Amino acid sequence: MTDPNDTAARTALPQHAPLAGVIGWPIAHSRSPNLHGHWLKRYGIPGHYIPMPVHPDDLAEVLRILPRAGFVGLNVTIPHKEAVLALADIVTDRAALIGAANTLIFRPDGKIHADNTDGYGFIANLRQSAPDWDPSDGPTALIGAGGAARGVVAALLDAGTTELRITNRTRVRAEYIRAEFGARVVVYDWAQAGNMLDGARTVVNATSQGMEGKPPLRIPLDALDPRALVTDLVYTPLITPFLAEAQARGNPTVDGLGMLIYQAVPGFERWFSRRPETDEAARAAALGEG
Template identity: 45%
Template sequence: MPRLGVLGWPVAHSRSPAMHGAAIAALGLEGWTYQRLPVPPELFDETVRALPGAGFAGANVTIPHKEAALALADDATDAAREIGAANTLSFRSGGTIHADNTDAPGLVASLPFPPAGRTALVLGAGGSARAVVWALREAGAADVAVWNRSPGRAERLAAELGVRAVAAAHPADILVNCTSVGLTDVSTTFKELPLDADATGAYACLVDLVYRDGDTALISAARDRGVAVVDGLEFLVQQGALSFEAWTGVQAPVNAMRNGARGTPPR
């Protein structure tokens, strides 16, 4: 009975169990299960190392564990190492831990147009932001800028990944919010980020990795101004499909996963 899960702190809000559960059901994978694994940072290494012995085949990793996930892995993909963070762990024979990052290809797959030759502004400097910056750079974006509330973190990320750190938001083709702003209190979104609602109209596409019931304030503002949007659930589906395929060895039922993540009954 292979087990799967999502490691995070907090993780109660995660739609991954519904999404992966829908995929398991759609494919009839008998005995497979997927669950939330709430783990505080101080217990992360100990918990992860115990998962293979508890029957786990793999686990997704979310805030704040993505960099720690890479650090404890026995081996990792080149992409995960270059990004410096992992969101997918696979447990192999003998208990070894393999790390990958599906956030990067998941971001590119979720965009309404190829990033090659485009400009981008990324908000945040954590594990997800690292994957997004790396993905945009590797996909041929003409310019990638990073903003963070702590300028030093943006500067370090920019130096490590060969992009620019900026002190303020500016117009670009693509805006990606990789911060957790808007997860719990949408009313503070534009107080904590370096732009207001009207400024969302300066982008051709806005991606918000945050998801919640209903649109985030960023997504809502962008929709009102006719901007193409990618919400956090679509990003979740695209990166999750790649994780699912790595664990099961079968093609992910993307539509079933999308319906599961969004709470849409299967047809």
């Protein structure tokens, strides 16, 4: 046992190991701790990444306390992505445009810096997993209009999508996105979701349907172009029923795990001063196989 009075032993231990984590309600499903834990171990960084269930009523208090407890930043997931914007001191342009943040940086001057890296992660995942994918090849069909969908919309429009078709069970949420992002966004009724796929070259599920414990996404794929790239933001399970059906039709597909990995890179780099590698070892770690 180490003698706590031994000066050499005390100085050999990290005195101020940086802390980061992910907050949500619930949070047990998150694979981010696996991923960040892998990177910390891989690079020998004396830090920790902690999953924390935070009730919405406690969010403001938690964000006040954590920086004083040694935290340098957080990832933010459902249902806090929109609420943290009102609590941040500095909001990046892209987070403001999207209306949500997934990455917080606690600055040395005490200010909270909010950013959104979901769109970056989404595009990076498609470009790595489907190198021939070109967002300008044809329309994109997006299913869902929640916080994650907003990041995808901003990223796809910026990447060159000429027409972004969107549908949502509650049409008004899709209409809000059109009002904010402009004429390239075309809203379809939920009942017309299958028709929305006609001629689309990229199809994205940005709903939670198909996630473990949730009902599958039921959208008819009869009109799907066989060349269309189909992707799902859900990554538990890795191959959702939606992706499995597209694969059975012969369409190229991309799962959502890569988005999780790529969106994590900017935050890790800011918190721990090391840009991590997004390789197969990181993917295995995120899956709990590392």
